Amino acid sequence: MCVFCKIVNGEIPAKVVYEDDKVMAFHDINPQAPVHILVIPKEHIPTVNDLEEKHKELIGHIFMVIKEIAKEMGIAESGYRVLVNCNRDGGQEIYHLHFHLLGGAPLGPMVCR
Numbered sequence: 001m002c003v004f005c006k007i008v009n010g011e012i013p014a015k016v017v018y019e020d021d022k023v024m025a026f027h028d029i030n031p032q033a034p035v036h037i038l039v040i041p042k043e044h045i046p047t048v049n050d051l052e053e054k055h056k057e058l059i060g061h062i063f064m065v066i067k068e069i070a071k072e073m074g075i076a077e078s079g080y081r082v083l084v085n086c087n088r089d090g091g092q093e094i095y096h097l098h099f100h101l102l103g104g105a106p107l108g109p110m111v112c113r
Helices: 003-008 053-072
Strands: 016-019 023-027 035-041 080-083 099-103
Touching (some): 003 035, 023 053
Antiparallel strands (some): 023 035, 035 099, 080 099
């Protein structure tokens, strides 16, 4: 079982900021910005590549949750970044789909080549 599934199941503690029947959001243990929240589906979906048609509503719900968390964290007006990594070359380390909500300071340019 992956670490995020263990968090969802209550086997590993996390500083949870939001939870409903579909998703959970919690502080990243290695923050890369003053605000760094991970938003995950409770369903184990390994990568973006594993999304199916049935997940469309879930992904929309995740973005609505991100919007509300950004407001609650006080970063909605100043700005924030939502980042998703996919597979090894994309920087994914935990193979459970997750969305990084980053903000609270200027984040600089995107990493693009």
